[in-house]
Amino acid sequence: MRDKQIEDLKDYKYGFSTDIESFKAPKGLNEDVIRFISNIKKEPDWLLQWRLKAFERLKVLKEPNWQKPKYPKIDYQDLYYYSAPKSLKEKPKNLEDLDPKLLETYKKLGIPLQEQKRLNGIAVDAVFDSVSVATTFKDTLTEKGIIFCSISEAIQKHPDLVKKYLGSVIPITDHFFATLNSAVFTDGSFVYIPPNVKCPMELSTYFRINASDTGQFERTLIIADKGSYVSYLEGCTAPMRDENQLHAANVELIALDDAEIKYSTVQNWYPGDKDGKGGIYNFVTKRGLCKGKNSKISWTQVETGSAITWKYPSCILKGDNSIGEFYSIAITNNHQKADTGTKMIHLGKNTKSKIISKGISAGKSDMTYRGLVDISKNAFNSTNYTQCDSLLMGNKCGAHTVPYIKNKNSNSNIAHEATTSKISEDQLHYCQQRGLNQEEAVGLIVNGFCKEVLQQLPMEFAVEAQKLVGISLEGSVG
């Protein structure tokens, strides 16, 4: 029995759950729960009204069902919408006040908050279940006027900023999961970079779902004011559980004139076991608005976890000369399913977008790239370049490409390419001849296949991602 457990643990090293008493809202989705969440977070009335409006809208919305991976119906009344580590009911002032057990958890995850403070200069905001527990490096950031805190704190301390931008990219009238998030979101990160400030370090958030039957609904809002720059990283893990857990986050990015936001994700939620039991449903809405002239938003994602990944980080290129980029690696193994891609909506003149997507499917998994490039009538002189490549390992998995291309402007150019292939025998043979075993050889070739995207990641993440790529494909060859 114990051996088996250890064996299982090998597969997903983040699959522990931490024994921390948590404080939960009653199960179910109703107005009272929303009031409860709003109340416990001491939110102003406008936000409560905003949530309730979203909830009203939710009642008439239907869950979408056009996606490729189908899943059993989710009972939204059987979920906890708020779960916080009990010891956090009163927020800690600094790291020393944190529950030692929590800190241990983060250590296991490889994000030693304490050490990080001194070491490599990445400011971390960690979100545990639904609540943000600690933010490091606050002082250095405050000096520059950068606001990096949990969104709950931002609501208290910077209500004007939150009120102005919250829901401006993903309105409460959006699709089902986004609206659900608007109604019940619990915490998340908030970043504001003042004009002409280049954020001196990478900002990072770590998400973890711990309690069972909990949905995680975090909300991230990043605003880059005129002429500023920020690079933001996000990582996620969850314990191994038999049941499926829902993760429906909303991420909104706003770039004003000449600003640039770089958003990187390494998503490694629990993917379920070998037979496809359990795992996270990762239904996330991510959208960036290039509001100002010459602004730029760049999404980079490495998707290796989750039972089902269903997300399309998008860019709305509203400002003239704005640029949108999307780099993605998605890997599915065993019974994992992914339906991911991007939307590039060109509204302003001279806007440019670039999409590089690499999909790898192995085992019995299924992977879809779905993307939209829409060049509107007034987007003169815009260009898009899309490349999506898929790699298949074995004949029990699937790889699909579904691009939607709309060109309504005769001065604009769109180019799209897609290929699907397998690892060639010649490449494998060559590597093995040089002394690599089969798995190492596959790892090497796959890393080469993904290189274009991996290069976009910040150093520290790139190393982790490269390892993840290797781990995710273990046992998929032969």
Next chain:
Amino acid sequence: MEQKLKTDFDKFISASNFSSQEIKFKKEALDNFLKNGFPSRKLENWKFLDINQIIKKNIGELTFYNDYSIKNEIDDNIFIKEIEHNKIVIVNGKVERLSFEYEESDKINLTTLDNINQNSNYNNSLLSLNNSFSKKIHNILVKKNYSFKKPLIIYQITNEKVSSTNINFQLNFDLEESSSIKIINFSDDNSEKNFINNLFNFNLGKNAILKNYKLDKKSNTNIKYDYSNIIQKENSVSETFIFSSGSDYLKNEVNCNLEGQYSSAFINGIHLLSKNKHHEIRTNTNHLYENTKSYQLIKSVIDDNSKSVYQGKIYVDSKAQKTDGYQLSKAVLLNEQAEFNAKPELEIYADDVKCSHGSASGSLDEDSIFYLMSRGLEQKTAKELLISGFLLDVVEKITDEEIKKLIRKIIGLN
């Protein structure tokens, strides 16, 4: 509409002599159409061009009853004179003439089909509509080892006797082992505002060759839907060429099932659109067996406020290892109001495959225009030259030299 459909259906049934079994089948098809109605943009395949809206806006009330007792005169002047050919002449959905004067009569078998149960594709309500209102289906069977000596031209004519009418038509081809046929489907529309719904079935036996060229040149205000279903056995080859230009609205759908190994399908198409026309090509190539091959090349030239759509799907079954699939769509937008939409799709379940697609759209290359103008050409001529070069690429894919010459002449690419 529902009441109209029912009364027109009863009128149609009592005017024809179907067996009770056929009537039962037709009724089922009608019920299915009643249930689903005309497809709208809610359906993925109709996302870009909503035929339901277009019919409502351009035709309004449709008549489903088509009086087949009317005698139609055929004007021999419309026949193509450049090449000797066999003819099928269809006027307003009724077969008026079948002549295979250049072929050996014992090598072809002409029948009408009783078994209309095939093709009851309930996902496509337009096929249901076709099944419920089409007359007896002619079947052309080409016997083993026989190759047509001359091409067969199918003239699809509409005249002023029909208007605001729904015309449903079906034709069936069976190509036995090692047989071959060349078909030109030539539309000649002299009617206004009808909805024409065509369904062609092709069954290709081992080693059979089908060459099918579809031409829609003459400007008209009809709304058309044309579905070709091609089933291919081992080592068979199908070549489809679509020239889509004249009708106000035209959607060509080609479905190819590659069921036998070494079978291959080639689909090439041109959209040449101006004056508020909406055209779509949708190809569906299903690789269902090992070592099959498919190739699609679609090019669009879009002017004024026209809209061109290409939806192409390559499906590869997990059995279909060593598939070779390639798809390319290109569009030139000549006008601010023009629009091009594409959805090139890959759905792949086998690993040892080579599949790729590409899509590009934009304006004519300024550098090329500049180059030609610096050689003394006027801007207009330079643009025309570039456009014909762009389209000629597709016409050059036609494998039959004689027909290629004819089509170049008809389209006006010299």
